[in-house]
Amino acid sequence: MEKHSNHQLCLQYCCWALKNLSLNEANKKKIAASRAPRLIVDALRNYPGHAGIVEEACGCIRKLVWGNADNQNRIAQEGGIEAIINGMTMHVSKASVQQQCGLALGDLAWSNESNQARIGRSGGIPPIIAGMHAHPTHSGTQGGLALGNLASLCVANRKIIAHAGGIPAICKSMKTNLQYPGVQEYGCWALRHLALDPDCKAIAIREGAPQIIRQGMQEYPNRAGVQEQGNCALKNLLG
Structure with a gap:
């Protein structure tokens, strides 16, 4: 991901691979402790118009943050909340992207008042409702x-x-x-x-x-x- 940061398809499939690797708890810990969270958020931030990157990056973020407060906070610190919201607003017509973005925001918000407030302040609520409509x-x-x-x-x-x-x-x-x-x-x-x-x-x-x-x-x-x-x-x- 670092060497091919300009190759969008490469970034998409790297996020996909990390998502699947995160299904294993030991792998999840290694990924979270590495540079991966920053690289995933960077891909999402740099290519919000690429539906595949947005969908796979959000899917990966979901796996990393579910039930893990440290990972929730790490993604937030990297600017992941704002990047997800931006990507979500650019792909309202794509149901699969809306699904992954909405669930990623929900998982970041789970039992985390700081992230809940940040999502609200950053304008994350209207896009969720727009996806429903x-x-x-x-x-x-x-x-x-x-x-x-x-x-x-x-x-x-x-x-x-x-x-x-x-x-x-x-x-x-x-x-x-x-x-x-x-x-x-x-x-x-x-x-x-x-x-x-x-x-x-x-x-x-x-x-x-x-x-x-x-x-x-x-x-x-x-x-x-x-x-x-x-x-x-x-x-x-x-x-």
Whole structure:
């Protein structure tokens, strides 16, 4: 990647290789301790218009940061959050890119209040919602997981999501994608945290969120995640 920093296809496949190598925990530690995080972010930053680089770099970032606070912070320090957002905004029409970018932001935000706030300040929330609107029936681009993670600890993000139209987008997503239990679970996850804000709670109730949540729970009575998140969301909305 260092020797061929001007060769876009090389960078794409290097990110792809690192992503797959990161499936092994020992490899993941070696990659994280090397220059790789900086090189991945550099590729993403230097070629935001190359869909393949954006998709594979975000996929690699996801593997590196999932459940690892040190790696979350390392990617953020390298400027990865801003690079992901820039790449995401340039490929709204490509569902696979939207999926990987949105999930990467969500994974960077997981249980990390600093990253949540940085994503919100950097304008990362509207692109997630734009991806939901652009691909309404693509389960992978429905941003419930990312929006829920972003709203879980950062109070300011709840208001940003509301102002960006995120609550109607989540409700529409759940109604449109009833056949996908993951969309129902993560939609409830997002609404659960958004309902902690009084203004967000009022918007969600106005959008019919309680009925939408109940419909998902009725559709998947044996899906533990749907039931758990649905009950938590209803408690926060109606309590």
